[in-house]
Amino acid sequence: MTFSFLLFSSTFGFTVVGNTQAQATETPTAVVQNVKTSTPKAHATFTTSVKSINQVVQADDYATAITQEVNWINTQVAAEKLTGWDALALVRSSTGITDAQKTQIQTNIETNYADPSTQHQPTDYARDVIGLICVGADPTNVNGQNLVQEAVTNGIAADADVYAVTYGLIAATAAQSSNLGNVQTADLQIMVTNLLGMQNSETGYWTDQYGYTLDTTGMALQALALYLGNSEFDTDGRITNAVNSAFNTITLIGGNGALQEDGNFKDPFVADAAVNSSSDAMLIAGLAACGTELPDESPLSALLSFQVLHGTDAGSFNWTPEMTYDRQLSTQQAVYALDQYSYSVDGKGSIFDFTANPVN
Template structure:
């Protein structure tokens, strides 16, 4: 341990933005949130040697001093993440994160003094109750949509997510399909984004992507040498995949969370959104980026971009409450907006997204088909992609109302 006063490690706590302190002795940060599954990011000014000693020196407790079991993991080289307990925090309760002085940098510089961070979980106004006029309808439409998917057969990861989040069993045929796909390529998939989508699908069926058929698909994401100059959706879904199970990423990985976040932010359009290839915001890609950035929306470098993108989506909304992509109004655009807003704690039925009395949820429900699915455009019949995304969007809305976090979070 170094004894020079100027050599102590500094700590910043990413509660709302990044807070930096020239001298840390004992610090109380009183923060409030309604997110019962909130993950707190503890950021340091040096690369951290994240080992068992440091991990065990971080403790979360409630107002009575009871220790709360949480997952404490490495974010990037300078960040430690304290996840919420599996069952979530309790509304109305106050918690303390105690950060001990056993944490040290790679160069063996220790945190000078322990730190206390206090936060309270406020009651959310978005809980399902009598005031939620959509509850029964959403539950019914999800049930019909899942039954439709199961009847037609689960053939891709998004269908697996839709079925899994409903609490239904994904047919074993999907696992067999993924096994064949991985083994036929010997773990070397055609495009980098293929690893991300496969990981998300595996998480939906509770399979470990770090050891699937003998392959570590997570490493195929964070150490992928082919990911340079890929399309924006590759970076978006790679980040979503890394966060789907809160996987650790080595500090020396080619694609850390920080690098993926920076790449996503660097690829914004001039009008404060995202597009697949153009320079003007597209609602689908903007919403997908919001979904990926949601766990980091309290970071200074992310917060403004998220706020501006939400404003951009509101300004892009059609007069009837729906959304158009590539000049065509369609159900999937509304789906992605609903998912992206819900991931960021924004009510898609709120005033900001009401146009002439209708919101994206109202519009999405207009695309239902008689067989329980959804159409791509109105009155064109059931469409498989529209159905899986429609169910996912409604499940995302339901999870938002229940305070259960992102639809792509599985742990």
């Protein structure tokens, strides 16, 4: 059975979802039935262009934040700890990635596959496909293993969970846009169809097996953004409708909405869910990739409030104000979320589209 365990570790390249007590067993439907019902405020109208400059966060604010984040990765993350997500964050930043970092990240990834008997999660394959593409290496032959095919196989499996499908689709698209792995359009269509079928028709969210929605929805939107408006995939506007549905709920304050008065996002279906930088980052990246306007409540300002301003960890991101948790992972996510926002503002499209945005 294809199953992506919820792992709170940058070693496995997985996003932090909700809070650290991810033990909920309710189905998405049961969770929705238990949601609090407060009067929702109106949300913004779905558009197809990102707000050029947020009223609160100016372009130089998030550009400076990216530079500070990258500096922390460059100076505080041990070379042997760099992952594919670091590669993505660095290569899409204005600072870029060094040749030494490319070589080190390729070595780190290849080391993970030195023993062919080692078991890997679907998200591992996807992370490493993306990482190898970012450093200019071939993900189709890593110590004899074709990581692109592994990502596709996991993504199209009949029992694939939302993470296998989402990350499989992103990795397969990244490979196809890089002319690697001979990815078949039919397999991409299967993953798009399956991912659309996983959206909760009542709420517009994607929910994982633990009942958490925000990080899951943010990554689903990033995956679907790659095919938004594509006549071969977005037939009858099915992707557009899915994005619109998610946007309309995410940007509500109250009810099933995720948006808070201070610009943060909070899971409305999990009573003890914590507002955190990972959820903010994933939803900002997803909304920006799809070309939707960020709400006036300024999620960008909310995300930047988690950045450490002083000391050794200056530039990095806390998971919550009270909890550092996995600092490397939180920082990776914040960097490429701001990278994606910057790309969208500049009309460059998705950071995962290596045809429109090739790496050097």
